[in-house]
Amino acid sequence: MHLFYQPALSPTDTSGTLTDDDARHATRTLRLGPGEAIAVTNGRGNRFLSVITKADNKQCAFRVETVDTVAPRPFSVRICVAPTKNLDRVEWFVEKAVELGIERISFFFGQHSERRVLKLERIEKIAVAAMKQSLQAWLPQLDEAVPLAQLLKQPADGQRFIAHLPEDGQAPHLFSAAGPAQQYIVLIGPEGDFSAQEVQQAIDAGFQLVTLGPNRLRTETAALSACQSLNLLNVVNLVNL
Structure with a gap:
């Protein structure tokens, strides 16, 4: 139908x-x-x-x-991502994340962001189309892009992560760091990654450092990987109950 x-x-x-x-x-x-x-x-x-x-x-x-x-999922995924210079990549991420399942997508501008303007009108249309394509009844919330410092000041419940591999390589994978049935927020940096100052600001704001694996990922790939890792974590948890 x-x-x-x-x-x-x-x-x-x-x-x-x-x-x-x-x-x-x-x-x-x-x-x-x-x-x-x-x-x-x-x-x-x-x-x-x-x-x-x-x-x-x-x-x-x-x-x-x-x-x-249709009841909301027993967990929620919010991906906060810096828009890429090529807007097609942002649109690809939004489309695929909505199809897989996501509750909220927030955009921010970081120190190394190459794109400084983002209009939501077309992105909203892509999210609606993906919702209909995947036969879902919930449309994710889409937030206007704001500076990272402003985003970090927003009140937020649940588990908070920043995807960034430190120089010593000592950070857990998101899949093992997150607990099931939680509210999740994951920060994904721009093409130039987070600056050291931004990483420290996120840690001071209560975000935990995590990785998404040993490979260096493009921004949109990292954002989708984080989304699906959290979705899979909760599917595995339900299977094991």
């Missing part, structure tokens, strides 16, 4: 209309018409199993048959 996104829907609604983009996709690309079943999510955990009542060049309306609620 095709999944569409309508953020204005609430669990008590009995009918609705698709957004302009989704309406065009439904009627022109998929050629869906009245009487056909669709699913719609508001990105906040609700999935509306619906039937199309009107479909033309201007509007796609539907009647809600049932509403399912």
Whole structure:
């Protein structure tokens, strides 16, 4: 069944209309018409199993048959990443992280960042498309880019990590440092890595040094690796319960 996104829907609604983009996709690309079943999510955990009542060049309306609620995961992953110079790499990370499962993506500018401007509009569209592609009911939170110093001052619960291999190589892998069923925050640096000052600032703010393995990874690869390491950790924990 095709999944569409309508953020204005609430669990008590009995009918609705698709957004302009989704309406065009439904009627022109998929050629869906009245009487056909669709699913719609508001990105906040609700999935509306619906039937199309009107479909033309201007509007796609539907009647809600049932509403399912998808519970949040028993853990949450927040990746804080410095945008790469090549924006395509950021977009690739967002798409794949949403497909795999992530609750929040925050962007920051570090001392070695080559990109200093980031507009979220296109990234938000990519996140929505990935949510629909992977048939999920939760849309991750996307945060505007801020300086790293400002990010470190934000209150945060749970386990906090900074992915950076110290010169002496003495740091655990994220998979072994994290505990299951927690709230996680992981800092991923820019192409030029964190400066020594930034690493110390993160440690002073309560972040633990971890590695993502012996290989030097690109920013977007490191961010996705951290996301999947935490997802896998919790899958393994559930299997062993």
